[in-house]
Structures are given as C-alpha cells and as structure tokens.
Amino acid sequence: MLSTATKKRMRHLALAGIGASFVLLYVGAVSLDSAAVTAAGLITAAITALDAWLAF
Amino acid sequence: MNGPELTVLTWLLAAAPVALLVVTILWRKWSAPRAGAAAWVLAMAIALPAFGASSQQGSIASAKGLSLALFVLTIVWTSVYMFNLVDRLRGISVIGRTMARLTDDRLAQALLVGWGFSSFIQGVTGFGVPVAVAAPLLIMLGFNPVKAAAIALVGHGWAVTFGSMGSSYYTIQLVTGYPGNVIGPHMAALFAPIVVASGIAVAALHGGWADVRRSLPTVVVAGAVMAALQFTMAWLGAPQIASSVPALAGMVVIALLARTPLFPRHGDLAAPAGDAEASPMPFWLAILPYALLITLSVLSQISPIKDAVKNLQFGLDYPGFTTSEGFSVAAAANYAPIKLLNHPAPLIIISLAVSALVLARMGRWKRAAAWEAAKLTYAQCLSTTLGVSLMVMMAVVMADSGMTVLLARGIANASGPLFPLVSPFIGLLGSFMSGSNTNSNVMFGLLQVETARALDIGGVTIASIQSIGASVGSTMAPTKVLVGAAVVGLAGRENEIFRKVTVAVLALVLLTGIEALVLVMIFSGWTR
Numbered sequence: 001m002l003s004t005a006t007k008k009r010m011r012h013l014a015l016a017g018i019g020a021s022f023v024l025l026y027v028g029a030v031s032l033d034s035a036a037v038t039a040a041g042l043i044t045a046a047i048t049a050l051d052a053w054l055a056f
Numbered sequence: 057m058n059g060p061e062l063t064v065l066t067w068l069l070a071a072a073p074v075a076l077l078v079v080t081i082l083w084r085k086w087s088a089p090r091a092g093a094a095a096w097v098l099a100m101a102i103a104l105p106a107f108g109a110s111s112q113q114g115s116i117a118s119a120k121g122l123s124l125a126l127f128v129l130t131i132v133w134t135s136v137y138m139f140n141l142v143d144r145l146r147g148i149s150v151i152g153r154t155m156a157r158l159t160d161d162r163l164a165q166a167l168l169v170g171w172g173f174s175s176f177i178q179g180v181t182g183f184g185v186p187v188a189v190a191a192p193l194l195i196m197l198g199f200n201p202v203k204a205a206a207i208a209l210v211g212h213g214w215a216v217t218f219g220s221m222g223s224s225y226y227t228i229q230l231v232t233g234y235p236g237n238v239i240g241p242h243m244a245a246l247f248a249p250i251v252v253a254s255g256i257a258v259a260a261l262h263g264g265w266a267d268v269r270r271s272l273p274t275v276v277v278a279g280a281v282m283a284a285l286q287f288t289m290a291w292l293g294a295p296q297i298a299s300s301v302p303a304l305a306g307m308v309v310i311a312l313l314a315r316t317p318l319f320p321r322h323g324d325l326a327a328p329a330g331d332a333e334a335s336p337m338p339f340w341l342a343i344l345p346y347a348l349l350i351t352l353s354v355l356s357q358i359s360p361i362k363d364a365v366k367n368l369q370f371g372l373d374y375p376g377f378t379t380s381e382g383f384s385v386a387a388a389a390n391y392a393p394i395k396l397l398n399h400p401a402p403l404i405i406i407s408l409a410v411s412a413l414v415l416a417r418m419g420r421w422k423r424a425a426a427w428e429a430a431k432l433t434y435a436q437c438l439s440t441t442l443g444v445s446l447m448v449m450m451a452v453v454m455a456d457s458g459m460t461v462l463l464a465r466g467i468a469n470a471s472g473p474l475f476p477l478v479s480p481f482i483g484l485l486g487s488f489m490s491g492s493n494t495n496s497n498v499m500f501g502l503l504q505v506e507t508a509r510a511l512d513i514g515g516v517t518i519a520s521i522q523s524i525g526a527s528v529g530s531t532m533a534p535t536k537v538l539v540g541a542a543v544v545g546l547a548g549r550e551n552e553i554f555r556k557v558t559v560a561v562l563a564l565v566l567l568t569g570i571e572a573l574v575l576v577m578i579f580s581g582w583t584r
Contacts, residue, residue: 011438014089018445022122029115030374038115045118045449049093052442056089 002054010055017048059383059458060107067466069106070459073099073450074499078485088443088491096450103457108381117456120374120391121449124230127392128494129444130401131223133437138345138404139181140429140436145415145422147342152193154339155307161322162199163271164314166262167278169193170207171255172307175215179300180346186212187540195544202549205540206261206556209531213564214247214254216493216527218286218298221400224493224523225295230392231451231501232519240290243520244298246571247286250524251302252279253567257560273318278309296400297353300346337420344414348407349400356397368396383458444495451498464506475511476572479504479518480525480565487530496526513576521572525565532561 002010021044028037060066073095080086080094096118103109109117142148155173159165174190187208194204217224225243229236255275259267282302289298313319340347355361371393378384396402415421454460471478482504486496501522508518530536537557541550 011442014442015438018122018442022119022126025115025119025122026372029112029119030372033112035112038112041115041119042111046097049097049446052089052093052446056087056439056442 007055010051014048014051014055017044017051021045021048059379059462060381062462062465062469066106066462069102070454070463070466072102073454073459074463077447077450077499087439088495089439089446092443092446092450096446096453099450099453099457099459103453103459107383107457107459108379109453109457110380113377113379113385113456114453116374116377117385117453118449119372120388120456121452122445123372123374123392124227124452124498125441125445125448127230127394127399128223128227128448129437129441130394130399131221131226132440132444133433134401134404135181135221135223136185136436137429137433138349138408139177139185140432141408141426142342142345144425144429144432145342145420146336147345148189150337150339150342152189154342158307158311159314161314161319162197163259163262163267163322164274164310164319165197166194166199166207167211167255167258167271167275168307168310168314169197170204170211170262171258172211172278172303172310174208174212175219175303176300176307178212178215178219179221179297179303180349181220186215187536191540191544201544201546202552202556203261205537205544205546205553206560207258209536209540209553209557210261210560210564211254211258213528213531213561214251215299215303216487216530217243217247217523218290218295219300220494221404222296222298223400224497224527225298227494228497228501228519228523231455231498232505232515234516234519236293236295237291239516239519240293240295240298241287242516243523244283244287244290246517246520246568246575247524248280248283249571250528250564250568251283251286252276253564254528255279257564261556261560270320270322274310274313277313277318278306281309282306292354294353294356296403297350301350341415341418341420345407345411348410349403352397352403352407353400356403361397365397366395369393369398379457381458383461385456440492444492444498447495448498451502455502460503461506464503465510467503468507468510471507472511474573475507476513476518476521476576477569479507479521479572480529480568483522483525483527484529484532484561484565487526488533491530491533491536493523493526493530496530497523500526517572517575521568524568528561528564528568532557 021041024041024044028034028041076098077091077095080091100114104114155168169190174186177186177189190208191204195201229239256268259271285302285305286298289301371390374388374391376385376387482500483496486499487493504518504522505515508515537550537554540553
C-alpha cells in the first residue's frame, strides 16, 4: 500500500507525465514520423496511466 | 469497408472500455483518473489488434485526445482560478449576500439562490462550485441542510452545458463536428422547457406542490426570460455566457416579481441578511471580473474585432489515416484551436488582469490572495486534469479506430425508434459516472450522433439531447452530491440528499427524452 505522501508526489508526476506524453506522441507520430519517439511517447503515456491508476 | 463488421464479439469489444468505466466508477468507486487510465489502456489494447489501428495511429488518436483535453482544461483552470481569486478577496460572499437581501420570502430565496445564483456560478466556473457556494448560503438563510444541498444541486442542472464558460458545449461541438451556429441555438431551444422545469423542481423540493403553485407564475416568467436569453447568447455566438447572463437576468426577474402580487406572500419569512456596511468590498467591485468577462465575450463577437484577431490562435495539425480494417479518419488542420478572443481562457485572463489593476488602484489588491488562489486551483484541478485527459484520450482512440461507430450501430439496431427517449439517459449515465457533462459528451457525443445517423434521425437534436441529459444528470453524480453533503455538514448522510435529487433529476431527464421523441417524430425535418 502506498502512503498518502507518496500518492501525493505521484499525482504531481502524473501531471508531468501527461504533458510529456503529449509532446512525445505528437512529435513522434506527427512531426517527425519517428517510430522510436512514438514508442517513447506510448511508453511514457502507459507509465503515466499506471501512475494515475496507483495515485488517484 | 468501413471498419470491422458488426458482430456480437466486435460490439462487445467496442463496448469494453465504456463498460470498464461504468463498472469501475459506479461499482468499484474508482476516481475519474484511475478509471480513465484503465479505460485508455484497454481502448488501446483493443484498437490495435482487433480494430486494425497501428501503434502510430493509436498515438495520433491519443495526441488528438490531449489536444482536445487542453482546449477544455484551459477553460477549467482559468475559470476555477478566477472564482478562487474572487472568493479569496471575499467577493463571492459579497455577491451572495447581496442576492439574498433582495427578498425575505424563503421560497423566493430558494429560487433566487438555488436556481439563479447557483446557475450563475455554474456559468462562470462549475466543477461542483455552485453547490459548494449556494448550499452554505441557503443554510445561512435558515434552510434545512438536506433541502439546501438538494435545491442547489437540482437548481443549476440546466446551466451546466453552457456553464464553465461553455466547456461542455464546446466539447460536444468539437466531438460531433457540428458548427456552433447550428448546434448552439438548436440546443438552447431544446433547453427551454428544462430551464422552466428546473425552477419548478426547486419549488417542489422547497415546499411540495403548494410552493409549485405559489411560484408558478414567477417561475414561468423568469424561466422564459432565462431560456430566451440563453437562446439569444447561443445564437449570437457567445455560448460561454449562455448560462451566466440568463441566470443573472433570472435573478433580477425573480427579485422583482417576488415584490408583486404574482408571487403571493407567505408567513415563512427569513431574517434579514447581513449588514451592507459590514461588506468587505462594494458589490460592483466584487462582480467586476465577471462583468468584464461578459462584456469582453459580447465585444469579441462584433465582426471587425472578430476579423482583426481571427488568426491569433493555437491549434495543431493532425494527418488523416485508414486502419487496416478500412476505417478512415480525415486529416484535421488546426485541431481544437484556442482562439485569442473566441475561447474563454484568454478572455478570463484579460478580465482578471484589468480587475487586478482596478483593485490595486483602489488599494484592495492582495498578492497573497492571488497566490493562495493559484495553489488552491492547482490542488482542485489536478484530479480533473488527469481524469479529463485520460478519458478524452480513450474517447478519441475509440472514435478514430472505428469502435464508437460500431458501438453506435449496435445500439441503433437494438433501440430502434425509441432511441431519442433513451438518448438523454445515455448522457446522464456519462455524467453520473464521471461527474462531468464534458466527460459525458466526450465519451458519448460521437456515439450518439453515429447512432442517430444509423437510424436516419436528427443528429443535431440527438447531440443536443445528449448534452442536456448530461447537464441535468451531472447534478446527481456522486462527486457533486458528496460536495453538497460535505459543505452542508452531512458527510456520511449523502443518501438523504441523493434520494431527493434523484427523483427530480430523473423527471427532468425523462422530460428531455419525451421532448426529443416528440420532435423527432413530428418535426423530423427541423431536427437534422
């Protein structure tokens, strides 16, 4: 079980994660059309989703 | 081919992310970010292998979801900050007390605060704030806590879609693709009976049929004025003030009519509200940021101003694609643009900046209040930001992989001609489980329109009815009822408020469904 303080920190990280996902997904899939950057975006989004699932 | 064939298996797969949201929020009592995270992961896990979307297409859809979320969340952040700042400067209590001084009749106060003032707050902020402000004010005026919370909840249900500076309205417009000049006035016209019925519901919650009879002329006149103004604002292209302006006008009409024979006096009179001289600031200064916002919203619709700033906007371009199952998505240039003078967020920032200058000149500006409001806004919006982002990502992944269209085709086949009656309850379901009209529109807006298209009935009407059902239904969402219970000191006794609210809300949503059914059956041409 996560402590309240840990959950609180993870909530801020989730917010940062969703912002980073947006940038990586757009740059990877639209601007650069790069599989590597797109994969990084998807992984970041998946980690953010896991973070949100645990923290909220 | 247009996506996978409709079979029981493909329909169940398409329904799975939405079903997961419903089950996890309603039964497992997960928060919106938690449920949204799980639903987005599931939507991606189904869209890629079963609906033929590539990982790049799933990424494009997810990024589009975040573009859409940014459009909505900038409204949320700025409007919540504006409210918190005015509240920290003690302006909200000044506005509330001034409203309460307008009449000493308890029923008139219930209508004024519970129907008018809570709707005004919904118009300018939302997100549970109307009940958080109006319910304590009613208690301050001597109302029973359960009644106070129920009245504040039901009273602002009509104002949610065009409320929060129009965030839910903009969302349904974006997800369905209907232009504002088509769906805005159409939806506002359909809202008219619900506006009046909300006033009747407030009177019924206050004192049963006796109070409904006593207030009926006032409710009908005030409701007609509110509905007419809502339509006018939507028609003028100012949907962001299509709740706040009618609500303000409604308060004026109620206050005026409460002093006439149209509103028979009753023995149940309240004690006079607080002394005007104890007020921390003059009323005009308290209302200044909102008055500026309303003025700017109207000015921004004047053609020369509109034309001068039309290129000042931020939006991203997205490419079109076709999934391996043959479902095509068109390219979107300047997707979900944030326009300088046609989006509430920049207008709120300008209004706040001017108000801060005026307050500073009058020696009433408190830097600490601005900082406190920012911290509070961040804390309040964190969960909403994650919840909206993840749910919108899920919704766009479903839409761009063909899952939503397939789901709609299945519902169309099952419900047939009774779909308009079912439609607002789908909207209600979305806002009930997510606590948000906006989220409901994201989840079900396109689904409803696709279903209407499959049944060859009016898509504009169904899109409007979706949002109206969600608007009214959001007031019985557990998240809002919990806020209501907490602010009136009934935490742990939410079911007492919930029971009162549910009957009124279900009646209003049923009325919406009947309205849609009648329109679609009798005036089918007008509803397209």
